[in-house]
Amino acid sequence: MTKESIKLVNIEELREKWESSYNQRVNRHPERLKKFMTTSSKEIQNLYDPTDIPEDWSYQEDLGYPGRYPFTRGVQQSMYRGRLWTMRQFAGFGSAEETNQRFKFLLENGMTGLSVAFHLPTIYGRESTHLMSLGEVGKLGVAIDTLKDMEILFDGIPLDKVTTSMTINAPAAILLAMYITVAEKQGVSSDKIGGTIQNDILKEYIAQKSYIFPPTPSMRIIVDIMKYCSTHVPRWNTISISGYHIREAGSTAAQELAFTLADGMEYVRWAVEAGMDIDEFAPRLSFFFNSHNDFFEEICKYRAARRIWAKFIKQYNPKNQQSLWLRFHTQTAGCSLTAQQPYLNVVRTTIQALAAVLGGTQSLHTNSLDEALALPSEEAVEIALRTQQLLAHESGVTNTIDPLGGSYFIERLTSEMEKEAEEYFHKIEQLGGVIPAIEKGFFQTEISNAAYRYQKEIEEKERIIVGVNDFQKDEKIEIPILYISDEVADRQIRRLNQVKEERDNVAVKSALDKIKKAAEGTDNLMPPIIEAVKLYASIGEICDVLREVFGEWKGDQLF
Amino acid sequence: MGPKIRVLLAKPGLDGHDRGVKVVARALRDAGMEVIYTGLHKSPEQIVEAALQEDADVIGLSSLSGSHMALFPRIVELLKEKDMFEDTLIIAGGIIPDQDYESLSAIGIEGIFGPGTDTDEIVNYIKQNLKRPI
Structure with missing residues (x-):
């Protein structure tokens, strides 16, 4: 598919002829829609052929081979022929005991990695007894206050055999310290454990909003974690x-791509500035993307992401190939799920999961059909996991690597998304970088503009959501819902109080003082946090010390 | 025509999901209402205080974390304490299971708008149920 061969057959002329006959036909029989667009409101052409491949595009430089720069076709050489993606279902609710049971259920049913959802008080570094924790204990995830809860959470789960992903950001250092300690108590040393902390504070200010401290001290904590892990974990x-x-x-998909990679580049700059070598930390950076409804747009987003990242890291002259890899986890889009006709969510999730697989994901979470209504029930989560198993073993899509590579549409869209992302990088740079752009509300406004446009398109029926604005059904479909009782909070508060009675409070006080000293100075925060965690200091207590030193981020009221 | 309808949109508790509340804020503003958004992580006390300061005709509570049954009744209680309950229309949105509708209705929260709601529906509900003449 070189430009020369294209010229030989005079393809431009052929395309023009075809377009003109197409337009004649459209004049007689109009197309179904005024505008054909993706989930991100991006307009799509009637057809793609070799003339749509950009002039400066080349197979070698833009695609290459799987496991070879620029990794557009996948980071591993053998991809799913070698090893399937990790099936990693995000789970956590109620108390540590209940979530421990759910983990065991999932592992028994073929899940291959753990992923922990914490309740909001843990995410915001508050004790379950704090006033703001009222009504939140155990609701959106598992309630963790102290090491005691983490010991129960991983009871009977060998931490040298599974890898664990923890969705935790502002207090990530503390949860990692707890995990290291639980593993140590199981006899597993910290160089033998594997897993992920989300620890991506920049996107908290941009989108998820579970921040505690302002950006600059938050970035310092992250660099401390990177440094500690490069030698110890x-x-x-x-x-x-x-x-x-x-x-x-x-x-939109392009914003997701651009903002995420801009954040990634910012972490790299901070680590390099702190004196780390690119190969010391880049291989341990991973990514996490959404998979929304638009099949091709999502696939192209992942392919573009790998290429942009490889090109970016290459500037730092890494010696380790893996520094160039953009490895990623995917979760199907929670926001695409509908409360109406919830069984349709199984179908939506299947299509989204397929896009993630064809986009070359390293691990995958499939949402459950009931998640527009509540946290998933065990039955619903089993169907979600089976969906992945079905794609892996029945669909045949894993037989060859990057089966869509070379499609005119796919390659064109991949290049367009790369270009859109680059335009955003430029805008962010003009605003002074990621942190100034956050402070100016740039990302937040871009995102809420897109969200509002999407909602309007639905309300004006420019976009059809089955069961919501078309093909509705009057009868209400009842499905079983997971309900978290208030008894969880009572039990959690009792346990926290008991831990505080039984621990050595003098030692805890002095450990907290050490954290404060490190925070005020430049010593790495990880060692004193590990010490405090071992003495059963709570996440809330440790975060309070850090709040005292670093202050709090207040957020915005933009809409 | 009376003064513009003043709406305070609030996020009670630790819940950080603000996509829905921001979309509703814009839609109400586009419909000609005066909209004040509290931002995230507000306690019931802070929300009622803001409603008082802003002289809100409507309080819209957005919750997707399951803490609504702990926080909404407290907000109603505080509004009653401050003699604001009779003059204020309270609506809610987010993830609120059907089984809680009855208890919320019993404390005076009847307009509950779940996922997939058309924003026009919210605008119309406010106009029809406002506790003062428009």
């Missing part, structure tokens, strides 16, 4: 640079 993914939440907040 070498198999740990220290940041999962996340577009998922940016998309859920309403961004």
Whole structure:
């Protein structure tokens, strides 16, 4: 498919002829829609052929081979022929005991990696007894206050055999410290454990909003974690640079791509500035993307992401190939699920999961059919996991690597998304970088503009959502819902109080003082946090010390 | 015509999901209402105080974290304490299971708008149920 061969057959002329006959036909029989557009409101042409491949595009430089620069076709050489993606269902609700049971259920049913959802008080670094925790304990995830809860959460789960992803950001250092300690108590040393902390604070200010401290001290904590892990926890993914939440907040696919990679580049700059070598940390950075409804747009987003990242990292002259890899986890789009006719969500999720697989994901979470209504029930989560198993073993899509590579449409769209992302990088740079852009509300406004446009398109029926604005059904479909009782909060508060009675409070006080000293100075925060965690200091207590030193981020009221 | 309808949109508790509330804020503004958004992480006390300061005709509560049954009744209670309940229309949106509709209705929250709601529906509901003449 070189430009020369295209010229030989005079393809431009053929295309023009075809277009003119197409237009004649459209004049007689108009197309079904005024505008054909993706989920991100991007207009799509009637057809793609070799003339749509950009002039400067080349197979070698833009596609290459799987496992070879620029990794457009996949980071591993054998992809799913070698090893399937990790099936990693995000789970957490109620108390540590209940979530431990759900983990065991999922592992028994063929899940291959753990992923922990924490309740909001943990995410915001508050104790379950704090006033703001009222009504939130155990609701959106598992309630974790102290090491005691983490010991129960991983009871009977060998941490040298599974890898664990933890969706935790502002207090990530503390949860990682707890995980290291639980593993140590199981006899597993920190160089043998593997997993991921999300630890992506930039997207918190941009989209998910579970920030605690202002950007600059938050970035310092992240650099401390990267440095600590590079020597002590070498198999740990220290940041999962996340577009998922940016998309859920309403961004387009191109914004998700651009903002996520801009965040990633910012972490790299901070680590390099702190004196780290690119190969010391880049192989431990991973990414986390959304998979929304538009099949091809999503696939192209992942392919473009790999290429942009490889090109970016290459400037730092890495010696380790893996520094160039953009490895990523995918979750199907929670925001695409409908409360109406919820069984249709199984179908939506299947299409989204297929896009993630064809886009070359390293791990995948498939949403459950009931998640527009509540946290998933065990039955619903089993169907979601089986969906992945079905794609892996029945659909045949894993037989060859990057089966869509070379499609005119796919390659054109991949290049367009790369270009759109580059335009955003330029805008962010003009605003002074990621943190100034956050402070100016740039990302937040871009995202809420896109979210509002999407909603209007639905209301004006320019976009059809089955069961919502077309093909509705009057009868209400009842499905079983997981309900978290208030008893969870009572039990959690009792346990926290008991832990505080039984621990050595003098030692805790002095450990907290050490954290404060490190925070005020430049010593790495990880060692004193690990010490405090071992003494059963709570996440809330540790975060309070850090709040005292670093202050709090207030957020915005933009809409 | 009376003064513009003043709406305070609030996020009670620790819930950070603000896509829905922001879309509703814009839609109400486009429909000619005066909209004040509290931002995230507000306690019931802070929300009622803001409603008082802003002289809100309507309070819209957005919750997607499951804490509504702990926080909404507290907000109603505080509004009653401050003699604001009779003059204020309270509506809610987000993820609120059907089984809670009855208890919320019993404390005076009847307009509940779940996922997939058309924003026009919210505008019309406010206009029809406002506690003062438009």
